[in-house]
Each structure stands twice: as C-alpha cells, then as structure tokens.
Amino acid sequence: MSILGRLRKLYAIEKRVETLPPEENTRQRQQLAQPVLDDLKAWLEKNSARVPKNSLTYKAMQYTLNQWELLTGYLADGRLHISNALAENAIRPFAVGRRNWLFAYLHHVLQHIGGANTVEDIEALLPWNANLKGKQEG
Known part of the structure; x- marks a missing residue:
C-alpha cells in the first residue's frame, strides 16, 4: 500500500469515529489507526534509506520520523483532530x-x-x- 493509501485509510477511520464520544473515539483510534500508523512508520524507516540523503523526499521522511510522537499524539485523546487544518483555517x-x-x-x-x-x-x-x-x- 502506498503512503497516500495509508493516509486515506487513517482519514477514513477518522470519518468513522468523528461522532463518537471522546473516550470511545480514543479507543477506536487506538484499535484501528495504531496498526496503520505502525505500518506507515515501518515503511518510512525501511524506505528512507533508499532515497538520496540530500533530497527533499528524504528530508520529509526524516522529519516525519523525528516528529513521530507529535504526529501520533492525537491517538491518546479523542478530542484531538488528526489534522491541524481547523487551526490553520482559523x-x-x-x-x-x-x-x-x-x-x-x-x-x-x-x-x-x-x-x-x-x-x-x-x-x-x-x-x-x-x-x-x-x-x-x-
């Protein structure tokens, strides 16, 4: 599965859990999204070595891995959003x-x-x- 496929899957999970109470949202995210994120991280770790180190793609992959805790922080609280788009729009x-x-x-x-x-x-x-x-x- 491609990176975009994995991201689409994460957003599909969000669509599915968005109306749930925060506690249930958290539980569902951890059950459904955590394996997708684990797979994404493994893919990034494996494939970043295949990309030229001075490329923007490599830098983006390393940035994602270096920010992994922040990226996955939304799993711990059902009130948080997967994206900061709402804040950016505000x-x-x-x-x-x-x-x-x-x-x-x-x-x-x-x-x-x-x-x-x-x-x-x-x-x-x-x-x-x-x-x-x-x-x-x-």
Whole structure:
C-alpha cells in the first residue's frame, strides 16, 4: 500500500469515529489507526534509506520520523483532530492580513512623516500609537 493509501485509510477511520464520544473515539483510534500508523512508520524507516540523503523526499521522511510522537499524539485523546487544518483555517486571515497591514502601516507613515515636527508627532506614528482607521485614503 502506498503512503497516500495509508493516509486515506487513517482519514477514513477518522470519518468513522468523528461522532463518537471522546473516550470511545480514543479507543477506536487506538484499535484501528495504531496498526496503520505502525505500518506507515515501518515503511518510512525501511524506505528512507533508499532515497538520496540530500533530497527533499528524504528530508520529509526524516522529519516525519523525528516528529513521530507529535504526529501520533492525537491517538491518546479523542478530542484531538488528526489534522491541524481547523487551526490553520482559523489563523489564515491573520497570516494573509499581516502583509497587507504592514503595507497599510508603511503607507500611513510615509504619508505623515513629512508633517511630523516634534517628538510627539513622531511617536504618534509608532505602530502602537498610529490610528489607521480612515487615514488610509488620500
């Protein structure tokens, strides 16, 4: 079975146990997913030696093996998810917005720095003091 086949199997198990109470979810995961994960780990250990050591594939395989405890930690608690996709989706607006906010701030500073004649004027442009609402236009 391929790596993708093993991962699909793990996600199929998750689909099957997702509505169970946490205690039962944990029990089912340990019974059903643990053997798949053990097989996956054995495959990684066996096949990483067959891949060139300077390749990205080798690095990914070694990273997975080095992070194995964290990767399989979800088995111990039925409240945890197999994937961090929910967390990533929750923070995505901030990660994407960070760049936009930085440029909005720089635009604001460049617009107003020429009129700053005192230390107080300069301090008003610091990120924690700058009020960008309504000042981005013009």
